[in-house]
Amino acid sequence: MVKRKTVRRRAKTFGILNAVEAWIYGEIIMRGSTGSGVIGFFTGEGDIGIGPGETIGGITTYTQPVGAGEISLSDLMMDPGLAIATIATNFKTNLLPMSLAAFTTSITFRVGKRLLRRPLSSINRNLIKPALGAGIRL
Structure with a gap:
């Protein structure tokens, strides 16, 4: 039997909006538990x-x-x-305020990405891909 050719996976792209969303979740948790943000925790x-x-x-x-x-x-x-x-x-x-903030952040990013799909796609295609390459997207 002939050995099948392995399927190559594409490398995951780095999403700027996903990084911003993750940073906001980190800020919510850090401000609720330590009283300062992520940067303030490391530099305080x-x-x-x-x-x-x-x-x-x-x-x-x-x-x-x-x-x-x-x-x-x-x-x-x-x-x-x-x-x-x-x-x-x-x-x-601060468990309840943190969970409410995380919930509203999730909803906001989900709705925002859906409403701004075409402008974001245009920015990715015309600005980010030529300037930063195919591995980074908005």
Whole structure:
């Protein structure tokens, strides 16, 4: 029997709109859980710690978290336990707003791509393909 020729698969193209949609989903999750965006998470300063809480009889107890409003990567390195606890609390608190934002983002991109199919196709064909090649599309 003759061996069949293997079917070559085309390389997947990079979609700019798909990358933007993925970035927006990442922003929604990061803002809901860490309090800052994707870039702020990686570039933010480490200012997390335990600050003064109550003063009882002249003795100050240190129980209040300080700098937990925005968690960054350096915060995770400085005090991982407090940072992860803050992220978990923020995630539970913001679960409904994050899910609503993700749902509306999904619907918006789906409807937008469908309504703008012809203009996007024209931009891909006339601008992006000649300038950036066949591997990138809008």
